[in-house]
Amino acid sequence: xxxxxxxxxxxxxxxxxxxxxxxxxxxxxxxxxxxxxxxxxxxxxxxxxxxxxxxxxxxxxxxxxxxxxxxxxxxxxxxxxxxxxxxxxxxxxxxxxxxxxxxxxxxxxxxxxxxxxxxxxxxxxxxxxxxxxxxxxxxxxxxxxxxxxxxxxxxxxxxxxxxxxxxxxxxxxxxxxxxxxxxxxxxxxxxxxxxxxxxxxxxxxxxxxxxxxxxxxxxxxxxxxxxxxxxxxxxxxxxxxxxxxxxxxxxxxxxxxxxxxxxxxxxxxxxxxxxxxxxxxxxxxxxxxxxxxxxxxxxxxxxxxxxxxxxxxxxxxxxxxxxxxxxxxxxxxxxxxxxxxxxxxxxxxxxxx
Amino acid sequence: xxxxxxxxxxxxxxxxxxxxxxxxxxxxxxxxxxxxxxxxxxxxxxxxxxxxxxxxxxxxxxxxxxxxxxxxxxxxxxxxxxxxxxxxxxxxxxxxxxxxxxxxxxxxxxxxxxxxxxxxxxxxxxxxxxxxxxxxxxxxxxxxxxxxxxxxxxxxxxxxxxxxxxxxxxxxxxxxxxxxxxxxxxxxxxxxxxxxxxxxxxxxxxxxxxxxxxxxxxxxxxxxxxxxxxxxxxxxxxxxxxxxxxxxxxxxxxxxxxxxxxxxxxxxxxxxxxxxxxxxxxxxxxxxxxxxxxxxxxxxxxxxxxxxxxxxxxxxxxxxxxxxxxxxxxxxxxxxxxxx
Numbered sequence: 001x002x003x004x005x006x007x008x009x010x011x012x013x014x015x016x017x018x019x020x021x022x023x024x025x026x027x028x029x030x031x032x033x034x035x036x037x038x039x040x041x042x043x044x045x046x047x048x049x050x051x052x053x054x055x056x057x058x059x060x061x062x063x064x065x066x067x068x069x070x071x072x073x074x075x076x077x078x079x080x081x082x083x084x085x086x087x088x089x090x091x092x093x094x095x096x097x098x099x100x101x102x103x104x105x106x107x108x109x110x111x112x113x114x115x116x117x118x119x120x121x122x123x124x125x126x127x128x129x130x131x132x133x134x135x136x137x138x139x140x141x142x143x144x145x146x147x148x149x150x151x152x153x154x155x156x157x158x159x160x161x162x163x164x165x166x167x168x169x170x171x172x173x174x175x176x177x178x179x180x181x182x183x184x185x186x187x188x189x190x191x192x193x194x195x196x197x198x199x200x201x202x203x204x205x206x207x208x209x210x211x212x213x214x215x216x217x218x219x220x221x222x223x224x225x226x227x228x229x230x231x232x233x234x235x236x237x238x239x240x241x242x243x244x245x246x247x248x249x250x251x252x253x254x255x256x257x258x259x260x261x262x263x264x265x266x267x268x269x270x271x272x273x274x275x276x277x278x279x280x281x282x283x284x285x286x287x288x289x290x291x292x293x294x295x296x297x298x299x300x301x302x303x304x305x306x307x308x309x310x311x312x313x314x315x316x317x318x319x320x321x322x323x324x325x326x327x328x329x330x331x332x333x334x335x336x337x338x339x340x341x342x343x344x345x346x347x348x349x350x351x352x353x
Numbered sequence: 354x355x356x357x358x359x360x361x362x363x364x365x366x367x368x369x370x371x372x373x374x375x376x377x378x379x380x381x382x383x384x385x386x387x388x389x390x391x392x393x394x395x396x397x398x399x400x401x402x403x404x405x406x407x408x409x410x411x412x413x414x415x416x417x418x419x420x421x422x423x424x425x426x427x428x429x430x431x432x433x434x435x436x437x438x439x440x441x442x443x444x445x446x447x448x449x450x451x452x453x454x455x456x457x458x459x460x461x462x463x464x465x466x467x468x469x470x471x472x473x474x475x476x477x478x479x480x481x482x483x484x485x486x487x488x489x490x491x492x493x494x495x496x497x498x499x500x501x502x503x504x505x506x507x508x509x510x511x512x513x514x515x516x517x518x519x520x521x522x523x524x525x526x527x528x529x530x531x532x533x534x535x536x537x538x539x540x541x542x543x544x545x546x547x548x549x550x551x552x553x554x555x556x557x558x559x560x561x562x563x564x565x566x567x568x569x570x571x572x573x574x575x576x577x578x579x580x581x582x583x584x585x586x587x588x589x590x591x592x593x594x595x596x597x598x599x600x601x602x603x604x605x606x607x608x609x610x611x612x613x614x615x616x617x618x619x620x621x622x623x624x625x626x627x628x629x630x631x632x633x634x635x636x637x638x639x640x641x642x643x644x645x646x647x648x649x650x651x652x653x654x655x656x657x658x659x660x661x662x663x664x665x666x667x668x669x670x671x672x673x674x675x676x677x678x679x680x681x682x683x684x685x686x687x688x689x690x691x692x693x
Contacts, residue, residue, distance in 0.1 A: 023502070050536070054495055055529040062499015062513070065484045066429050067693050070499075089492055094691075095684045097477035097485045098468035102687035134685060157691035 001172035002180050002187060004164065007143035008039040008108070009191060010177060011150035012071060014210045016045045019154040023063055025049045026056055026073030032199045036075055037110060037169040041193040042204030053079050057086040057107070061093075064103045069154065074109040076117075077125040077163070084132070090159045091134025103134075106153040106160050111139070112236055112286050113335045114167025119323035121166075122331070124287035126234075129161050130264045130296070136217050137264040139163040141238035143173035145261055148215030155214070163263075165236035179209035220267035222274070226254025228349035229280035232271055232297055234260040237284045237336065244342035253349045263293060271297065272304045279310035282348040286335050289317040311351040316344040365510045365601035369422045369594040372587055374646050379421065380586045381641055381652070384413040384634045386659045387442035390451050393663050394458045394473055395617060395625045402671065403458040406625055408474045409439030411616035414633035415548055415583040418590035420446025422597055423514070425481050429507040433482040433500035435493035435515040438474045439548060440486070443516065447481060451659075452666035461673040462680055469676045479693070491524035493517060494545070498533035501541035510601040512542040520553030522567050531574045534606040542600045544593075545571065545608040548583060550615040555623065571608035583611025584633040 002010065015021040023045055026035075030048040034041030049056050053074055060072040074080040080087075090103045113122040129137050136158055140146040146164070153160035172184075181187045190205040223238065224245045233241045238259045245255040256274040260266050275281050281301050283294035294315040301313060318324075319334040336344075370376060391410040398406040409416060420443040424432045436443065441454060453465050460469040466477045467485075477485040484496065497515035504511045521527060534541040547567050551558040558565065568578040577599065581592040589611055596607040614630035641647035 022506075050529075050532055052529055052532065054526060055498070055533050058492065058495025058526065058529065059499040059502060059533060062433075062435075062484075062496040062501070063503055064499070065482075065496065065693055066433060066500040066503035068499075068503045085489060086492060086495070089487055089489070093485050094687045096467050096471050096475075096487075097479075097684075098464075098466070098470070099684040099687070100466075100477045100479040101485060101693055102691040104692065136686075155689075157687040157689065 001174070001184060002143050002177050003170050003172055004143045004146050005037050005039045005169045006187065006191060007146040007177055008150060008164065009041060009043070010180065010207065010210055011147045012040065012043050013206050014151065015071065015154040016043060018212070019151070020069045021045060021071055021154055022068040023047070023070040025070065027051050027075045029073050034193055035073065037166065038193070040073070042191060053083050054086060057083045057090070060105050060107070061086065061090050061103060064105045065101065069104050071106040071108065071154065074107065076121050077109040077111045078120040078123040080109055080125065087132050087135070091132050094158070095134060102157045103159045104157050106150070106162060108162040108164055110166035110169070111163045112165045112167060113324045113331055114236060116326065116331070117166070117324070118326040122324035124285070124318070126163055126263055126285070127287045127291060127293040129163070130293050134159065135264065136160045136262065137163065138217065138262050139165065139235040140261060141165070141168070141235055141259050142175070144175045144177055145215050147177045148213050149261065151212060151214045152217055163235065167236050178211040178213045179207050181207055215261065217262045218265045218267055220261055220270040221259045222256055222270065223259050224255055224257040226256055227278060228253045228255060229282060229345065230256045230258065230271070230274040230278045231282045231284060231345055232258045232260060233284040234263065235285070237286055237341065240338050240341045241284055241345065243338060244345050247342060248346060248349070251346070253346065255345060255349065266297065268300055268304065271301055275301050275305040276308040279308055280348050280351070281309065281313035282316060282344055283314070284316045284336065284341055284344070286318050288320050289315065290320045292317045310353045311348070314344065314348060316341065366598050368598050368601055372590060377587070377641060377646050380417055380590070381637060381647065382655055383417040383420065383446040384442065384586065384637065385655050386451065387413045387417060387445045388634050389656070389659045389663055390445065390454055391441060391617070393667060394454065395621070397455070397458050397667070398621045398625065403473065404460065405472055405621050406458065407438050407472055407620035409441050411550070411614035411630060411633065412439050412548055412583070413442045414586040414589055414637060415611040415613045416440060416442025417446040418586050418593050419443050419514070422590070422593050423447055424511060427480050427482060429500070429504045429511050430509045431482055431511045433484065433497070433504070433511070433513040435484055435497045435500070435513065436476065436486050437490060437493055437517050437521065438472065438486055438488065439518065440476070440516055441474050444476050444478070444483065449478070451663050452670060455666055455670045456673065459670050460675065461670060462676045463673045468680065468683070490518060490521035491526040494521065494530040495526035497530055497543050498541055501534065501543045505539070505541055505604060512544055512597065512600040514544045514546065516546040516548065519547055519549040519551065519558055519562065519567055522547055522570070523553070523561065531571055531576060535574045535576060540605040542604045543606040544596055544600050545576070545606055547608070547610040549610050549612045552615055552619065554619045566610070568608045568610035571606070576606045576608050578608035578610070580610045580612065583613035584631045584636065586633065586637055
């Protein structure tokens with residue numbers, strides 16, 4: 001099975017061959033490194049940008065104005081904050097120009113904790129990004145969705161922010177990407193740049209059968225079905241929720257585990273239908289808890305399904321601290337861990353009315 | 354400016370018509386038009402026909418020559434313009450209709466640039482490659498390398514022109530523009546313009562700028578640069594013509610600073626009162642009369658003609674509808690299939 005990084009690479013390859021992608025760029029995105037997580041190795045339109053995040057977003061916007069289609073990377077979302085007004089500009093171009101211009105642009109950036117990244121390689125960004133209007137915002141939880149949502153992004157006439165959980169970059173999925181070789185070793189040999197040797201003459205041998213597999217925006221996926229509570233998550237923590245649901249089935253508790261996949265626009269009908277069925281809602285993510293995107297999900301669920309709720313809905317999120325500290329304890333005790341997720345799900349499922 | 358590529362189009366090196374009496378009269382006509390539009394819009398603000406005014410009276414000698422030299426059109430074969438909010442003279446000289454500026458000033462739904470959403474002089478004209486103007490003073494400097502990058506790949510003679518004020522050069526995006534335009538072997542055809550009016554809102558330049566020659570910063574990136582009297586439309590025209598020829602032919606950046614006046618202050622926030630600074634329209638008109646290119650009577654006729662035209666346009670705009678509830682959510686997201 002392909003890793004998330006390989007899924008990104010194959011999707012971008014498909015995009016530059018079939019979807020009109022003209023430029024894939026960012027810091028260390030081009031040869032020889034091909035991205036700090038190897039997501040852009042071997043891509044023919046990949047190039048290295050100056051270490052200038054505003055320059056990256058601004059140039060990508062200009063490329064869009066001129067009819068090109070860029071996929072720009074900000075190496076870690078922790079370094080995107082100086083671009084907020086440019087992100088706002090990308091998002092308001094279509095509205096402010098009364099529809100004259102659009103901004104077909106994909107930005108991808110690694111997010112979240114889980115790799116001992118300390119204060120400037122562990123941040124989450126979805127709560128802030130979903131507050132920048134005019135963008136579509138996605139966060140995949142597995143390689144197949146990563147591929148499919150990137151394909152969707154590269155077809156979009158609007159700017160799309162693809163938030164990639166960095167802790168998942170090297171994890172494999174449970175479902176193959178259409179067209180990837182059955183043999184994992186063959187895939188690695190084909191598209192992973194050699195390590196420790198000169199890569200000057202290395203070229204990938206892309207799988208022949210990659211497809212237009214697309215995950216449409218705004219469509220969630222129910223990863224587990226149950227009756228005791230609804231759990232809404234995305235990205236890295238979605239997998240922790242699935243794991244907890246599987247473990248809690250031994251206690252006789254079952255859950256609807258919903259992978260939102262798209263955060264803006266998010267799939268309210270699927271969430272609402274599930275809450276109406278279970279009467280209980282837990283939202284899980286790792287962003288800090290104040291003005292957290294999960295609060296928006298809770299509010300919409302309350303608006304739409306208030307009389308179906310049997311107990312107060314809850315949000316399990318990161319503590320409201322300035323950053324994720326490097327030492328083991330800081331991350332363990334500020335970012336929800338597997339045990340925290342399991343405990344919160346059990347508590348939600350068993351709370352008395 | 355020795356040519357380095359004999360395969361470049363022949364007209365790149367001689368872009369723009371030479372200065373003739375006919376051209377001087379076109380410059381004068383367009384400058385008068387731009388001045389009257391701006392002064393009309395200031396009056397609109399004062400009489401309740403607009404919420405806010407910001408614009409470029411005093412920069413006519415800087416803007417009109419550029420407007421006449423732009424390679425107008427759509428797509429990378431033509432020039433892209435990344436402007437700021439003092440660029441009315443540029444856009445009017447390109448052929449924008451005065452009534453459309455008045456529509457944006459009054460925030461009517463018929464405003465073709467923003468449907469009543471943005472301040473006046475915030476243009477967005479796709480068929481002329483004028484990308485949306487924003488109230489930020491610097492972001493245009495960092496989007497210009499993007500269009501130029503596409504133009505570099507496309508070939509031809511189209512360039513990206515970015516215009517900003519001296520205050521905007523304090524932002525990092527100005528440095529980004531210089532840096533991204535000069536990556537070795539990947540130089541970009543960007544004409545980087547600085548309108549030096551010596552003010553940043555209420556802050557005088559001498560308090561925050563170590564040198565009045567801001568263009569010299571481009572020299573640190575190997576970009577040819579110069580300063581021109583932006584109150585002199587002929588000197589500006591010649592300088593722009595030369596700079597554009599460089600960008601078009603060499604496919605490399607050039608930085609040109611024009612020293613200009615700010616005749617009515619920063620915006621209506623500071624009262625939009627007339628200041629004692631050089632008036633480029635009056636000076637140029639006197640020069641043309643002195644040279645016998647223009648008579649006082651014909652000059653007066655130019656002012657009268659545009660005044661009549663603008664008055665009629667204003668009366669029309671006063672009758673046009675304003676945005677309503679149904680307009681708010683239009684164009685939040687582009688529909689599938691949209692493209693630039």
